[in-house]
Amino acid sequence: MNDTPWQSEVHWRREGQQDRAHKTQNRVLDAAEILFFEQGYDATSVQHVAKQAQCSIGSVYHHFKDKKAIAFALFDRMTREFELTMREVMEPARWEGAGIADILREFIEFAILNNKARPGFKSAALEAVRLDPSLGDHFPQMQRKANKQLKALLLARRQEVGHPDPAYACGYVLDLLIALMRARFDPHVQKSQLSRLSNAKFTEQALSLACAFLQLDKQETANHV
The missing domain is CATH 1.10.357 (Tetracycline Repressor; domain 2)
Structure with missing residues (x-):
């Protein structure tokens, strides 16, 4: 790749500074994004998401009502x-x-x-x-x-x-x-x-x-x- 001003700077933007709650939410969403892709939405449970995110099931439910809410949050x-x-x-x-x-x-x-x-x-x-x-x-x-x-x-x-x-x-x-x-x-x-x-x-x-x-x-x- 040529060394030019516009190259190496184009990247996907994630939200900036986050508080602890938002970091936990994003960790859960990151986990769900991987699992929904690898094994499908229907085959993925909230327990699977919690394990992938390395947090408790209670923590997942604290931020998201259910698995459907996680899917909608991913879309948002x-x-x-x-x-x-x-x-x-x-x-x-x-x-x-x-x-x-x-x-x-x-x-x-x-x-x-x-x-x-x-x-x-x-x-x-x-x-x-x-x-x-x-x-x-x-x-x-x-x-x-x-x-x-x-x-x-x-x-x-x-x-x-x-x-x-x-x-x-x-x-x-x-x-x-x-x-x-x-x-x-x-x-x-x-x-x-x-x-x-x-x-x-x-x-x-x-x-x-x-x-x-x-x-x-x-x-x-x-x-x-």
Whole structure:
């Protein structure tokens, strides 16, 4: 990875200073996030969560009414962290001096690192949607907002794009990358060729596809792919 101002700083935002109660709640939620992903919501009991969190069952019930309340709290935490992260990552000043290839590379690498660090992040929150389908509308709303902001970052550099319709091309490329990452990481999607690639190889190939479709300046692309 190149040594540039915007790289190595893009990371998932967690809530800052916390009191003892919030730390305990987050420890319980972290445990539930792992267990719901590894063994499923239905197979996970409050006792399992307490053991994973290394706290008493009474402590879990002190903070959460039941297992369903834990699932809803995970969903709430995911949405708050997503919004906090996007607010920071999408700040235009952060990307001063970055080209489209730089931004797309960071987008891909950020997704890879987040999936590695917290593979159950999204799937745990989806359990809340299964329990209350009305929550499902929130996911596409968050994704649309993030995509709109990311597309704006790319279009602010439209002079790099050789495609005759930069707005369409940028939107298409973002949809393409999201689909590729879903095929690679989503445990509910049938395993594909993409799942067998190393992270580095996946990044290079996905970025090459995106840059080719956008018809970025060849020299600019060569500097970042």
